[in-house]
Every structure is written in structure tokens, then in C-alpha cells.
Amino acid sequence: MSHGNLLTQKARYRSRCTGIGHQQSLHHLQASPRQDPVPAPGRDQARLEAAVFERLGGTIDYCAHPAGVARLHPDTGHLTVELDPQLGPDHSLPEHALQALLPTRYTGPDQDGEGEPGGISGMRVLNIDEHGLHLQLASTEARVTLAGPSAKTWRNLLAAHWTGYRSGLLVPLWDTSELTPFEADYLAKDHTWWDECDEFAWVASGLLRRIAVFHTVTTPYCVRYWRHGLGWQFELLYQHGVPVNHDELIAHLIHERWGMGLKASRDHCACKPCDCDGGAERNCWYTLDAGEGDLGAIGIHFRRNAVGRDLTRAYGRLVAAGADPDWLARALPAHHRLPVAQHTDRSPTT
Numbered sequence: 001m002s003h004g005n006l007l008t009q010k011a012r013y014r015s016r017c018t019g020i021g022h023q024q025s026l027h028h029l030q031a032s033p034r035q036d037p038v039p040a041p042g043r044d045q046a047r048l049e050a051a052v053f054e055r056l057g058g059t060i061d062y063c064a065h066p067a068g069v070a071r072l073h074p075d076t077g078h079l080t081v082e083l084d085p086q087l088g089p090d091h092s093l094p095e096h097a098l099q100a101l102l103p104t105r106y107t108g109p110d111q112d113g114e115g116e117p118g119g120i121s122g123m124r125v126l127n128i129d130e131h132g133l134h135l136q137l138a139s140t141e142a143r144v145t146l147a148g149p150s151a152k153t154w155r156n157l158l159a160a161h162w163t164g165y166r167s168g169l170l171v172p173l174w175d176t177s178e179l180t181p182f183e184a185d186y187l188a189k190d191h192t193w194w195d196e197c198d199e200f201a202w203v204a205s206g207l208l209r210r211i212a213v214f215h216t217v218t219t220p221y222c223v224r225y226w227r228h229g230l231g232w233q234f235e236l237l238y239q240h241g242v243p244v245n246h247d248e249l250i251a252h253l254i255h256e257r258w259g260m261g262l263k264a265s266r267d268h269c270a271c272k273p274c275d276c277d278g279g280a281e282r283n284c285w286y287t288l289d290a291g292e293g294d295l296g297a298i299g300i301h302f303r304r305n306a307v308g309r310d311l312t313r314a315y316g317r318l319v320a321a322g323a324d325p326d327w328l329a330r331a332l333p334a335h336h337r338l339p340v341a342q343h344t345d346r347s348p349t350t
Helices: 003-018 022-031 043-056 093-101 151-166 181-189 191-199 201-208 246-253 312-320 325-331
Strands: 069-075 078-083 104-106 123-129 132-137 143-147 170-172 222-228 231-238 263-269 282-289 298-304
Touching: 003 022, 003 069, 003 246, 043 078, 043 093, 043 132, 043 143, 043 191, 043 201, 078 093, 093 151, 123 151, 132 151, 151 170, 181 191, 191 201, 201 231, 246 263, 246 282, 246 298, 312 325
Parallel strands: 078 143, 231 298
Antiparallel strands: 069 078, 104 170, 123 132, 132 143, 222 231, 263 282, 282 298
16 A cells, blocks of 8 residues: 555545545544544543543433534644534533533532532633643643634623532632642542543543544434543434444444454344335444443444434434535435424424
């Protein structure tokens, strides 16, 4: 294989995993030819990214992209996450990110004692500039930048976030360089669990660094994920007639050279090349793991709706969230052909 072909393959893999255009990916790899298309982070960096992956939330609402991540720029010691502006049709995703990520302490009446911090213990705001909101894990060099909004918008959102908490019963904890005693005590209460989470943080970090494959390689209209022990569960929903192509998606996640170091097993697959079952709902389940059994395993449920399933509301929510029309034409082709007026109902649906 020639170097040019290898570089092209690496650029294609990086583009599909991150959502960055092929040419931009190619230029990046030409400048760093020895770097993997999706480089692996260090331990602290993986810890931070795993927490971001979990707290962005994969089960809340329809976004234009999986987890609300439009694009990623991964390097070994840093990750830039370009957020979608909307969380569903009605909410700001950057505002949600601040609420979900930045740590707070509740100071009101609490029957359960000290309780636990809101947000991510140890998450700190480093600064805001034209590149975005820079976050750091306390006492480490691990950094994540949230991009999308302008620097002015981030400052306004952060100021409103601070004022809102200070005027209530929540004390912001994201403005100190070290862990507060409250955070340290909370983490020390169950250090064995946190140590195990740290050990398998590379799984969630690897998924975040490749989150775009759920949008570029395959076309479910909805992607949900949630923590399952030390691992993760995904549910991908497809309109009837849309190719599920789970083999290609899994191949990117377990790529022998640039993947996550996982192996895939097929638990159940109901794919059929015809509608001989009357167009019934079909389900396929796969498990990806690193040979540790259930520890850190990724379960993926591919669910294709039955023929005739009305997804008008889902389509309307995706349109309102800013989903790309070309992608909508592939993910929800039957509904994409309907008049816009038929997609105004914003109530949730699966």
C-alpha cells in the first residue's frame, strides 16, 4: 500500500469519526504523518473526556448530531468539541452543558447529609477565548474545549449560570484550581468505584472521539446511550427501509489499526433482505468488549421500526434542532418528502 493511499485512508477514517471534512483531515495528517487519525488520550485526559461523554447526555432529546456534537478535533492531550446550538427544539445545548458539567455544592436542607456535588467533581473553567470555553480537570493537565458559541456568548452564559446559582442554594465550585474539600471527601467515600471508572474511562473517551460515526457511517434518526455499570449501552433507531449497515459502523469502532482495541460479537440479528415478515420491527444486538467480560463492554441495539411507523414528530424535532436537510433525506426519507406544515407537532416520540 502506498503512503498516499494510507494517508487517504487515515483521513477518511478521521473524517468519519470526527465529522471534520476529508480535506481538513488530510491536511491535519499531512502535518502530523505519524499520528493516528484518532489519537488515544492519556489516563487523565480519558477521565475528563469520559465524564464529558456521560454528562452531555445521550437520552435527553433529539439533537442535530449524536450527543449534540457536530464535530470533534482530537489530539493526544486535548479535545475540542463543537456543540450543536440546540438541545431539541426548545433548549440551548451550550447552556445545558454548563449545567451538566460544572460542579456545585447544595447548601440547603439535606436529609441525606452532605450529598454529592452537582456536575463533575474537579471540572474547572480555565478561560474563554475565540476558540471556545476551555475546561480542565483539577490538578491535571487534561483539557477539553467546548466550541460553537462565540466568546461573548460563552461569557454571558457563564455569568448567568454563576448568578443563578449564587442567588439560590447552590455554590459554584468551578473557580478554584484544586479540588475543594467537599469534592475530595465525596470522591474518597467510594474510591474503589472511582478507581474502576478511571480504569475503563478509555472506553467512553474512545466513543466520544468517534461519536460522529453514528451519523456519518450509518443513519439512525435517533441515537441514545447510557452508562451500564462500567460500560455503555446504545440504542439506534431507524426508519423502516433505511439501511441499518451495522457491520460498517462496528468495523469503524473496532478497526484493527485505528479502532478502540475491542472485539465484536453478534448476540442476535434479525436483518432480512425482504419484507417477508410483513414489515415488522427488526432488532439486532451486538456487544463490543476488550476481553474483560461485562467490564467496560459496549452493547449496541439496532432497532428498525415497523413499516408505516409515524415519525412525523421525531422529524419535526430534528428540523427544529437544526439537522442537516441532506442527512434528514437519508435518515427519514418518507417524512422528508412531506410538507413542512405536517412537522409542527413538537411532542416527543420514539
